[in-house]
Amino acid sequence: MNRVEWARLDPAQREAVLTRPAAAQAPEVTRTVAAMLDDVRVRGEAALREYARRFDGVDLDGFQVGEDEFERAADSLPPVLRDAIDDAAGRIERFHRDGMAVAYAVDTADGVRCERILRPIGRVGLYVPAGSAPLPSTALMLGVPARLAGCRDVVLCTPPRADGSADPAVLYAAAACGIGGTPRGGVFKLGGVQAIAAMAYGAAGVPACDKLFGPGNGWVTEAKRQVSAGGAVGIDMPAGPSEVLVIADAGANPAFVAADLLSQAEHGPDSQVLLLSDDPALIERVGRALEQQLKALPREGIARQALAGSYLIHVESLQQAFDISNRYAPEHLILALRDARAQLDRVQAAGSVFLGDWAPEALGDYCSGTNHVLPTAGAARYCSGVSVASFQVAITVQEVQPRGLAAIGPCAAELAAAEGLEAHRRAVTLRLEAAA
Amino acid sequence: MNRVEWARLDPAQREAVLTRPAAAQAPEVTRTVAAMLDDVRVRGEAALREYARRFDGVDLDGFQVGEDEFERAADSLPPVLRDAIDDAAGRIERFHRDGMAVAYAVDTADGVRCERILRPIGRVGLYVPAGSAPLPSTALMLGVPARLAGCRDVVLCTPPRADGSADPAVLYAAAACGIGGTPRGGVFKLGGVQAIAAMAYGAAGVPACDKLFGPGNGWVTEAKRQVSAGGAVGIDMPAGPSEVLVIADAGANPAFVAADLLSQAEHGPDSQVLLLSDDPALIERVGRALEQQLKALPREGIARQALAGSYLIHVESLQQAFDISNRYAPEHLILALRDARAQLDRVQAAGSVFLGDWAPEALGDYCSGTNHVLPTAGAARYCSGVSVASFQVAITVQEVQPRGLAAIGPCAAELAAAEGLEAHRRAVTLRLEAAA
Structure with a gap:
């Protein structure tokens, strides 16, 4: 897994780090x-x-x-x-x-x-x-x-x-x-x-x-x-390879963080996992834990390929980590922070968020209750995961009494006239005259 | 405007009637x-x-x-x-x-x-x-x-x-x-x-x-x-030319119905308007009212082009009208019926519905309060008009205590094993062991 210092990257390098590795569509x-x-x-x-x-x-x-x-x-x-x-x-x-x-x-x-x-x-x-x-x-x-x-x-x-x-x-x-x-x-x-x-x-x-x-x-x-x-x-949504972004502080458990990174990395060679931390020692320990845990995985080969396109990022502050995360808009966001609940307000775009040390992303994949069909590739900036609403249509209805038409009809007629849509205006005024 | 008897059409003709006239994308x-x-x-x-x-x-x-x-x-x-x-x-x-x-x-x-x-x-x-x-x-x-x-x-x-x-x-x-x-x-x-x-x-x-x-x-x-x-x-949605479908009974006001049809027809030459009624006399009267009202419109030319690709359809029953409407899934649906409110349950797919004689579609275009950016071309079967939700993302969150992990972790581990995703399983069992 690649290690980078965010502060030392120029804008082009930063963009490269945050670009999903999924092969451009052939x-x-x-x-x-x-x-x-x-x-x-x-x-x-x-x-x-x-x-x-x-x-x-x-x-x-x-x-x-x-x-x-x-x-x-x-x-x-x-x-x-x-x-x-x-x-x-x-x-x-x-x-x-x-x-x-x-x-x-x-x-x-x-x-x-x-x-x-x-x-x-x-x-x-x-x-x-x-x-x-x-x-x-x-x-x-x-x-x-x-x-x-x-x-x-x-x-x-x-x-x-x-x-x-x-x-x-x-x-x-x-x-x-x-x-x-x-x-x-x-x-x-x-x-x-x-x-x-x-x-x-x-x-x-x-x-x-x-x-x-x-x-x-x-x-x-x-x-x-x-x-x-x-x-x-x-x-439902544009789908793509799975991904996770972890924001961890000095108090995070390196073995847990490594396990979470690997549980996304094993999905496929084009999955991407990112760790952002303001503590170099934590990053170091996660790196070692990754190496240790990788060896025991049946899908080690897949995970290693995914990690080759993934990053351990040292940030200057947790605020910087949230800024990067909101720009990246990860499918899964793990906040391995001592005060994860208090930090939730900083999250602007993500598919699903996991708070603290005891919420592995795998729980959301299977049985916490939330949905695991989530926007990837940054689509979390503008789209949400699957919910019951994804299987419904909302239809608007208007029921108007003659007195209601009298109340708002002139407003509609004025706007129709401003837009030069005479038939729209007449559909209203014809009724206003009939009701008068 | 073309007049057809639904009962006399074969399936291919029915499909042709319900096909939007919008030119195939060149x-x-x-x-x-x-x-x-x-x-x-x-x-x-x-x-x-x-x-x-x-x-x-x-x-x-x-x-x-x-x-x-x-x-x-x-x-x-x-x-x-x-x-x-x-x-x-x-x-x-x-x-x-x-x-x-x-x-x-x-x-x-x-x-x-x-x-x-x-x-x-x-x-x-x-x-x-x-x-x-x-x-x-x-x-x-x-x-x-x-x-x-x-x-x-x-x-x-x-x-x-x-x-x-x-x-x-x-x-x-x-x-x-x-x-x-x-x-x-x-x-x-x-x-x-x-x-x-x-x-x-x-x-x-x-x-x-x-x-x-x-x-x-x-x-x-x-x-x-x-x-x-x-x-x-x-x-927001796949958009297309505007359209309206009116279901009218014998008691509907032909001048109102004609005015509503024209207020969609004036949008553009590829707009489509459909009238479905079980009363041939009403259809006849709407046809005459259309001719009369058309002459007074500044956008008469556009409206006539739209009407050329539009239909007055005599149906055998109102149920048949609703079946056709649900299949067509119109952007705007006007129920010019004596008991419009009671019939609303039959509507399965539409962008916005207008109940009764006093709710011209133009009110929804401007100022009833509902949104006029609505799914066209049959997309109302699977998509809704613009609402505040269109400008938001919903993010799911999970916060798990060690006792919560103990409660649902084994379920996740079992499913991960069944799916052959060992790293997913370990992200859970590692924590279960640490928490024990």
């Missing part, structure tokens, strides 16, 4: 994804079968997971894992439920009632990756808020395993969210670009969805970007 | 916009000057509106227009303020506190078009929620007039929202693609913004799409 990824999307749109099921053969190495009769496979999956899981999934689902539900938006109404004038009502998005498509590892936690992070929102149809795609089955923990998590029981939704064994294409356009029994959710590798992300570019389908 | 628009964006990024101010000369016909010394121009603008407006702007701003503020999200906290386990906190987006860029007409109302619809959110810097771009000044009503509306007074924000006389480029990349004193808002023509929309594709800057 033009052939863009082209290949576009061709695959087109192929699924035109050839449908035949294309899906071909891609499953080529990329997942399986020949599937059908893509949808049936009742029996759900049952076998549940039976095959150790009870302690089933309990962990149920337990996590419960806490995720508790946190997300309390944050749900509510309908409201305001009389903005006598006889003018304005409201906001909420509706579930009709059909949502969830993508649960299973590349280097199946992610039942992602099924919960998307499935729980979809159920709370009351979406009519919930479709979930996850790549098939070599034997043609879906990961049993993912299936158990999906079932825990009620996915599979909906008449027109269900779980489909489809991965990668072809899964995104199927959910965007509809194919092989997968219905076309209104909005797509979920993390994925660069191919999946590019596919989501392309299908949503025309506006026919929405997506 | 490839040269995509290319030209990309070239202009690049040009502003590379050449900055020089490129902006050149485009102002070419597209707005003005040679500007500087783009930012100074205090004196704000003052002259306010002095030049008729008091009745100033009052209308102030009045509208007040109602927009009242409605938007009541719908603001709030921070909340939940103890998801003893010793595990999860929270959502809210932060304003640091720097937002608002685009206020002035193509066929200046739109002070759009300045209010964006400026009021930006102020309520507490955004630090608010930048507003609007095209210069032929004499090099900005539209005084737009300036007055901007000032009413506190724009101009922020140290790093302000109003800039820039229009079209070059305005979007300046706000996305920063140029000529316009600072680079985190998120861009506002409607615009096809060029502006394509520019917003392109600058946001890489994820470096956010945008």
